Amino acid sequence: MTDHEEIWMDHLKEIRKRCIRVLIFFVIALVTAFSFVPRILDFITLTSTLVNVDLNVFNITDPLLLHLKIASIVAFIASFPYLIMQLWLFLKPGLTKSERRFIYKYIPMIFILFISGIAFSYFVLVPYYIRFSQQLAGSTDLNIVMGANTYIDFLSKMLLYFGLIFxxxxxxxxxxxxxxxxxxxxxxxxxxxxxxxxxxxxxxxxxxxxxxxxxxxxxxxxxxxxxxxxxxxxxxxxxxxxxx
Incomplete structure (x- = not known):
């Protein structure tokens, strides 16, 4: 094996090690969040002080799927800073001192913008759309029956999209x-x-x-x-x- 190949193998081993660490952290966060799903769901159903969401399940498997989805969302949000930290530790040895200073100075921006995107989606955009839909339904004497899994799918996509776009x-x-x-x-x-x-x-x-x-x-x-x-x-x- 040449020196070049050995270097690549070392990089691959390092990536594998850090991916495993992130996966372990995610699993721990997932298990922890799973036990708090009832409280998290209470918070989610409020959405804002202006909108109340009444969620329903329609299949026998929906409660389990709902718990897994909510726990996964929370685990991803909790794991994101750890993922960035592991990425930084992987890149750090190959960076110059000025490049390290650059990243040290501005890396908090990643977390601030990620949380800002999630907060904007959760507290502004989602409540508006729910209120808008409820008003449309009310004007036609219709009742909105929200499926819990469908709503959580919608919410998770909005949070993820805006967390990343920010x-x-x-x-x-x-x-x-x-x-x-x-x-x-x-x-x-x-x-x-x-x-x-x-x-x-x-x-x-x-x-x-x-x-x-x-x-x-x-x-x-x-x-x-x-x-x-x-x-x-x-x-x-x-x-x-x-x-x-």
Missing amino acids: QFPVLVFVLSYIQVVSSQLLKVIRKYAYFGLLIVCAFITPPDPISMGIALVPLAFLYEISILLCKVNERKRRNKLKTS
Whole structure:
């Protein structure tokens, strides 16, 4: 085996070790969350102070599936910081001192944006859509009977989508750091980017214009924040060139 192959084998072993650690952490979080599902479900059914959700099960297997889904959602959210930490520990040995400082300084942004995306989806977008649907049903003398599993599927997708989409500034910041994108480029393509964000909103939100508009507002704000972050990187790069 050549030195190059040995290096690759060492990397693969390291990845395997860290994946196993993340999996173990996820399983522990899953088992722990499973025992708290009744309390978590009480919190979920409130959704907000403005909306009450009455969930129902229709099959004998639904309660077990419901427990597993809720526990999985909570376990994923709890495991996300640990996953990022393991990824960081894997990449750290191959980074320079300046690159490590860069990541140390801005890695909290990943967690803040992830939680912000989840909070926006849970406290703003989902309650609005439930209230909107209930008003439509009420205007036609219909009653909404929510299946618990269907509702949890809808909720989990919304939380996951927005938790990940809110990572957009981090992605742009990293691409700016390695000089793949610039603030000027983001300004030039702004109108096309907004159109693309609108298409994304159409895919991940319920099919009504108001939901799309509510979702577009924070995404557009994140896009503008991304431009500012690019400018910060560019200013630092110029200052470093002046002093060198």
